Amino acid sequence: MMYRTAATRSVLRAISNSNASVARSTLVNNVFKAPLTSSARFPAARLTTSPSLALAAARKPVTTALVRYASTGSKGADEDVDMMAGIKTEAKVIKNTFSLAEVPKEALYLGMAGVIPYVATSLQTIYLAYETNLAASGDGLIFSGQSAELLLHMIEPVQVAYGAVILSFLGAIHWGLEWAGYGGKYGYKRYAAGVIAPAVAWPTLLLPVEYALISQFLAFTFLYYNDARAAAAGRAPHWYGIYRFVLTFIVGASIVASLIGREQIATKVSEHTITDKINALLFLKKKEKEEADARRKAEAGEESE
Known part of the structure; x- marks a missing residue:
């Protein structure tokens, strides 16, 4: 009789423990799945949320923002690194383009x-x-x-x-x-x-x-x-x-x-434009011709005397 009573108590304790774990898992699932579902489909999710779980849910956007900021900051740093690498590459290309190393x-x-x-x-x-x-x-x-x-x-x-x-x-x-x-x-x-x-x-x-x-x-x-x-x-x-x-x-x-x-x-x-040079050349030629004519006339006058 005593053994039967102890066995009965053990079975009841195991059942109660299993029900409690099932209830806890159900409650946790409802809390963490609540932001991903609409209130129309799961109206009971908001009713069964405890104050501690609500506080945890309220902290979740803060954590998400921190993760997003960290990822954005690392992305900006990567972009700066890529920009500097691109500038260095372009400078190297310009240097190689205008290089005179191969010229004898x-x-x-x-x-x-x-x-x-x-x-x-x-x-x-x-x-x-x-x-x-x-x-x-x-x-x-x-x-x-x-x-x-x-x-x-x-x-x-x-x-x-x-x-x-x-x-x-x-x-x-x-x-x-x-x-x-x-x-x-x-x-x-x-x-x-x-x-x-x-x-x-x-x-x-x-x-x-x-x-x-x-x-x-x-x-x-x-x-x-x-x-x-x-x-x-x-x-x-x-x-x-x-x-x-x-x-x-x-x-x-x-x-x-x-x-x-x-x-x-x-x-x-x-x-002195090209026109001035040509005019000066023509004037010089005309002057030389006049001097030559005057010289011939003078020589002819001397011979006639």
Whole structure:
């Protein structure tokens, strides 16, 4: 009888414990599933929520916000890192694009030395323009106004003539590439590129200085475009395009600097246009003819006496 009573008590205790655990699990499920379900489908979920569970549910949005903030902050940091990596990559691409490492040293050194006359004459033009403007209101820093103007007129043919020589030299390079058969034989197509350069360059010697510099600037730009296409098509070394770009940029900047300097003294320096030169030549020829006629008349008069 005693054993039977103990067994009965054990069975009742197990049943009560199982019912309690089932009730607790049901209550927890209702609490945590409540935000995911509508109040119409589970109206009893709100009624069975205890104050402690309601407090836990109220804390849940705070935890979610913290997690969201942490994830957003880490995402912003990743974006900053990606942006810096992108900038570094672009800087590296630019550096590699304008790199002259593959250019032969002899060509690089001689090419850089070849732009020195352009840079020197441009700097002298700017300085002499400054001296001319300074002398207009008094005395110049080193030269007088007349001396600065005279030196400026001496520099003009040097810069223009040197530009014509360099343009002709750039055209002759294509003849050498054709003779060497670099990239194949192109015949008159490549020879024409060498002929156009001097055909455009030398007539600039007859133009006024401003027009001559502008014409040479356009000629240098066109030749660079042609040389870059030749390098891309395999008709010239692959490094020739960037090499020509660097040299053309320096020459073009020098020409622009000279034009800006001359613009500052456009009203203070006498200019001689091509019309003035032709008129002066005709006047000189007419004067020489008159002097020759007068000399013949004088000789004829002496003989008659």
